[in-house]
Amino acid sequence: MSSDAATVEDGLRKPLLHTGSWYRMAGMGSRQSSIMGSSAQIIRESISIFLCVFIVALGPIQFGFTCGYSNPTQSEIINDLGLTISEFSIFGSLANVGAMVGAVASGQIAEYIGRKGSLMIASIPNIIGWLAISFAKDSSFLYMGRLLEGFGVGIISYTVPVYIAEIAPQNLRGSLGSVNQLSVTIGIMLAYLLGLFLPWRVLAVLGILPCTVLIPGLFFIPESPRWLAKMGLNEDFETSLQVLRGFDTDISIEVNEIKRSVASSTKRTAIRFSELKRRRYLYPLMVGIGLLVLQQLSGINGVLFYSSNIFKFAGIASSKAATFGLGAIQNLVIDKVIVTGITTTLVDRMGRRVLLIVSSSLMSASSLLVAIAFYLGDILSEHTRFALGILSLIGLVVLVIGFSIGLGAIPWVIMSEILPVNIKSLAGSVATLANWLTAWVVTMTANLLFTWSKGGTFLIYSIASIFTVAFVKLWVPETKGRTLEEIQYSFR
Structure with missing residues (x-):
């Protein structure tokens, strides 16, 4: 079919950033070179894939830096601009409000101009936002x-x-998908670390760096081959896949499989909300939304946004140092996971379900430990306060470790795997919106809940993690070792 011509007729639905003719030139040059061994092909494929992941991972680093920024800067911003605690809490939570709007638009933007184009669009408001904060004279610029x-x-x-x-x-796929959460964690730790030494305005200026590097980096990576196939850009689709798999690799089987997958879902197919009630759509959507909502109900954002205050409540004197310690431990744990393969290999060997169950169980136990420490702190004498503070610190560290093992990365991996290609833009936006809406609720209520009952707050988080274990056992399918097309076909 003349799908390229149809795409032009469709108007906007074409890639904002084209794959680029230099890929084709590189491919021709590679085919004319000497025949290489299979190990060299694997290395070349890995280099291409890892380069792409490394570049787009700058986005989640920006994500993490945004999440971590409010923690070390709280007292400085309040003092410099004369804000109240409530005003600063609004500042902290507005990132979630903006993210909800971005989540609603994300699926359609990624659908119409491609994955690379949507990352380009996302980078611009990030840069403007950080500059607005760095020059803020009052709360209005901070909020904007x-x-x-x-x-x-x-x-x-x-x-x-x-x-x-x-x-x-x-x-x-599972291993590389976990890099998303690793990058978020690196961004959080960088915000914690640099916040110990830099004024809040300088820290905001540094916040523009990930997206400033991401923008030119997008010109050096191929567009998603599955998106190109869905748009009917067959030449670009095969070129992109060839670049990703290696120029000497036979991609004919994968090409045919992807083409069959998108054949029943042309670019003109419009999926309405009413059609999401069909089982083939409703079941994966509910799993995706459920995991992303439960990820936030674990309380992780409340802990990461306000850990300084938690440590103060627990009686640890240097709350900023303790906050950085938490961020550093989180980063080291995930980095260790990536280097040694404790998560990246297990995701694709043991599967997603096992790691989610282990992760949620650890989080439930650690939240319960912190809750007990705070309850005992209200009952026992002041002499035991330091020991209970250390106990709560251990519990929080285990909480972050548990989150890093599975619940941080795997819900996003599963969401991206199970949604059928023809509803991915709509359903993905709904699932992402649900995640950010829950994150906003958790962030807004965390300080209020801590004021009400610190032990009770962590008891609620513990119960949410127990429910996550049950949800995974009952409803989450295993997706390891299956192509995206096989996973999505299983819901029919």
């Missing part, structure tokens, strides 16, 4: 900047895991 950051982060949070899932070979 935070909303803009959140809007960009909302698009990034949907687009990056989808792009990684769509470019990765099935044996690496």
Whole structure:
């Protein structure tokens, strides 16, 4: 079929950033070179895939930096601008409000102009937002900047895991998908670390760096082959896939499989909300939404946004140092996971379900430990306060470790795997919106809940994690070792 011509007729539905003719030139040059061994082909494929993931991972680093920024800067911003605690809480939560708007738009933006184009669009408000915060003289510029950051982060949070899932070979999809959460964690730790030494305005200026590097980097990576196939850009689709798999690799089987998958879902097919009630759509959508909502109900954003205050409540003197310690431990744990393969290999060997159950169980136990420490602190004498503070610190560290093992990365991986291609833009936006709406609720209520009952707050988080274990056992399918097309076909 003359799908390229149809795409032109469709108007806007074409890639904002084209794959580029230099890929074709590189491919021709590679085919004319000497025949290489299979190990060299694997290396070249890995280099291409990892380069793409490395570049788009700058988006989640921006995501993490935005999440972590409010923690070390709280006292400085309040003092410099004369804000109340309530006003600063609004500032912290506005990133989630902006992200909700970005989440609503993310699916359609990624659908119409491609995954790379949507990341380009997301980078611009992020840069403007950080500059607005750095020059803020009152709360209005702070709020505007935070909303803009959140809007960009909302698009990034949907687009990056989808792009990684769509470019990765099935044996690496879980491993590479976990890089998304690793990058978020690196961004959080960088905000914690730099916040110890830099004024809040300088820290905001540094916040523009990930997206400033991401924008030119997008010109050096191919567009998602599955998106190109759906848009009917067959020549670009095969070129992109060839680049990702290696120029000497036979991609004919994968090409045919992807073409069959998108054949029943042309680019003109419009999916309405009423059609989402069909089981083939409703079941994966409910799993995606359920995991992303439960991820936030674990309370992780409340802990990361306000850990300084939690440590003060627990009686630890240097709350900023303790906050950085938490961020550093989180980063080291995930980095260790990536280096040694404790998560990246287990995701594709043991599967998603096992890691989700282990992760949620750890989080439930650690939240319960923190709750007990706070309850005992209200009952026992002041002499035991330091020991209970250390106990709560251990519990929080285990909480973050548990989140990093599975619940941080895997819900996004599964969401990007299970949504059928013809509803991915709509359903992905709905699932991402649900995640950010829940994150906003948790962030807004965390300080209020801590004031009401610190032990009770963590008891609620513990119960939510127990429910996550049950949800995974009952409803979440295993997706390891299956192509995206096989996963999505299983829901029919």
